[in-house]
Amino acid sequence: MIKAVLFDMDGVLVDTEWFYNRRRCAYLETKGYTFDEIPDLSGTNDVYIWEYFEPNDAERRAELKREYFATYMKEHPVPYDELKNPDARPVMEELRRRGVLCAIASSGQREMIEELVGAADLRDVLDATVSGHEVSAFKPDPAVYLRTMELLGVEPRECLVVEDSPLGIEAGLRSGARVLALKPREGVTLDQSQAHRVIDTLWDVIDEIDS
CATH class of the missing domain: 1.10.150 (DNA polymerase; domain 1)
Structure with a gap:
């Protein structure tokens, strides 16, 4: 589960x-x-x-x-309002409605995570946020995912990781979680072959939980 x-x-x-x-x-x-x-x-x-x-x-x-x-x-700040994934909040709302915890585990700096959380209006649908700068090693080391799981009080087998890059996918796999890879934007090529599943949109996370 x-x-x-x-x-x-x-x-x-x-x-x-x-x-x-x-x-x-x-x-x-x-x-x-x-x-x-x-x-x-x-x-x-x-x-x-x-x-x-x-x-x-x-x-x-x-x-x-x-x-x-x-x-x-x-x-030259990031235009988060323009670049945010519009599916992020509604998908997290649906996950929370089903009793599933949501977290961000990013290699980005804490300041950048907080900017995105504010711009995308995610604060009230997140249970934890962890920066790679706050743990012992960056991805592909699984430290940021293991720390996030620790904060949430869950085991790796109870988690889905949603990634896009090869290093992030490797980190998720090494944490022991099931890993979904979000297909990149057109023109970007990433090797996502090691993920358990490649998904087209964040709504496929809901399908994965239902399957």
Whole structure:
């Protein structure tokens, strides 16, 4: 019996990956970096991303990251109202009506999670939110999912994880939960072959519970 559904954020509850890719490159171009095309780093994490752009100079990498998060992100905020998944709230409402707990388990920073929760009006339909920055390791380590399960008081076999990226899918599998992969937007290619099931919309989560 499924007692909880744990949602990844970026790519699942909000279509932000393409925006993040463009915003990071726009910032780095102000620092002298050039790109023939914008690299798609969808589904990765902060550590991987900044090492990708600046692999050799750790001091330079730390300064770029610090300035990006401290200044550039605030000057170019995510348009959550435009990018949020319109199915998120009604699906969570239906899950709660059935007595199923709902949570966000994201690699994103706490500030970003809170912004999305407010913009998508999810606060009253969520039982927990956990950031990957608050646990011991990022996805594909299952730490963020295991911590969320601990907070909810549920076992892995009682959970569905809803993900989109290969790293997130691996994290969900390693946590012991059943993993659903939300098909990405057109033009985005992600290997979702390891998920138990690929779904077209968040409403398929309800079908999964009913089956």
